[in-house]
Amino acid sequence: MKKMIALVLALAMALTMTAFATAEDAGTIKIGVIGPMTGAAATYGTAVANGAQIAAEEINALGGVQLELLVQDDEHDAEKAINAYNTVMDGGAQFILGTVTTSPCIAVAAQAYEERVFMLTPSASSTEVTDGKDNVYQVCFTDPAQGTASAEMISEKALGTKIGVIYNSSDAYSTGIYQAFEAKATELGLEVVTAQAFASDDNADFSVQLSACKNAGADLVFLPIYYTPASLILAQAKSMEYAPVFFGVDGMDGILTLEGFDASLAEGVMLLTPFSAASTDEKTQAFVAKYQEAFGETPNQFAADAYDGIYALYTAVQNAGITAETSPEDACELLIAQFPTLQIDGLTGALAWETSGEVTKTPNVYVIEGGVYVKME
């Protein structure tokens, strides 16, 4: 009799425990988000964290699978990124959205590959991030893809005949785009008259590079750089009275959100980017409104990439039936199987993935007219 009671009690306990476990765990999937939240690259990290948070809140409001983001700061430093990675994994993360910037991402990807943890980087665009690693996927374009697409666009629309380039040789992003651009431009018969480098993120004086472009007679200057140095280039070109067509890539997006920036400087600037906060489609408008309300800023493409990244992960998690119980190793294999089959209609276009981890989506070209982006058809 006693044995009987003990058995019943044990059974009851086991049942309630599993019941508790399912009720609690089916929901909360933990995602590690790593990026620079402080320091010089903090703009990008905070945008990613904010964009991811908006997506997670939307998904959690739907009920069903719940997402919890474990956000860690890597200060755009490879060593600190590894620490951040270890912290989120210790905190129970099952896969990673990150990291945001290229060099820390390469370091973390190497370790995640060893430990079989899935990574989806919203914005680290170097091919080095995904090379030889089946567990790393990108939401953003690769650098070469942007360079190639820019050259095609310039050739197709006959935007310029003599092309000057100003790029940051200390930055893998900028150099990668420039190299692919030059190769494609030569192939298409565009004349690259001069390529001028600068070697530091802190560089503030571009008078020499601009003079070289001016003296070489460049009528289009390609700027595969971020918008902060680009804003300086535009201001200095104006004071030199040099007015070629400036053509930027996704790093140029955000120039109009620069507080205090004189938008007339950017008049006629063209840029190739998958996302623009000025876009008029409903989805983008809703996202921009939510973002502005929550964080008081206009979202840039990093925020949009992170938003799309969370939705891609969410879709893959549902398709693969990943629960809170799934170990990071198992989740990794399941997600690797899922990603090449995904079709996401996101803020940054229609996304699909190659098995290499590279994304395919259509870039748009915008022209800045009167302080707003106008899509070029």
Next chain:
Amino acid sequence: MISLLSYLCNGISLGSVYAIIALGYTMVYGIAKMLNFAHGDVIMIGAYVTFCAIQYLGLPPMVSVLLAMVACTLLGVIIERLAYKPLRQASSLAVLITAIGMSYLLQNVALLLWGSNPKSFPSVVNLGSLSFFDGQLLISGETIVTVVMNIIIMVGLTLFTGKTKMGKAMRVVAEDKGAAELMGINVNLTISITFAIGSALAAVAGVLLCSAYPTLMPTTGSMPGIKAFTAAVFGGIGSIPGAMLGGILLGVIEILGKAYISTELGDAIVFAVLIVVLLVRPTGLLGKPVREKV
């Protein structure tokens, strides 16, 4: 020929910005005998204060600059009182490390207050640019104002330290703190005032730096700060005309190096020249050779 002239002008325009920061460095070093590594960051704070005054309060540029000067003066005095004064008797290494710590503290406070997004600084200079040779050579209004401000500050500081009672006290403190104290000079007050003046100059430098190169973020002051420190050493640290000469030369060397050698090696060339100058003249171009007392 015109392109050489235009590179020279660009060099002077960059150099004049270095010079105006270097004046603050050299002033504090010359009197307090300490390297205030936080100087570059006081500059950044000055620029932010000006930015906020213009952008959010809608004040006219001149009033904003004055406001920034007051804010930076207060900040400089507070930093000196809290961080450096307790270390008056400590080794110079301890003070140096404190200054580096202060520099990071200011950068991170700015990050908290104003966020990491860069801001585009509206130029406070309303002057058009001067044009020569049918517009082939242009000198911007910012350059003209910066050079003029440099000369005013340089002359002003030289007169101040040479003629006024406080200035003389500063020179005595620079020479020998102990003897100055015995002569009835309030050494602490003198050093505090030095910091106050240095920080007020930092505000002006910040405004001119950001008018010429209009991006403003928490790290804006650090690289120009290092370059200006180099300029001050180059010209002879402690020497007021030396700071100006060093700054201008540094800017010209940087631009010419970029133009004729490599755009990527600008900084390397600058620092290589510094090493050569220090090997030949260890006290810098205008520094007084110090005889070792035995």
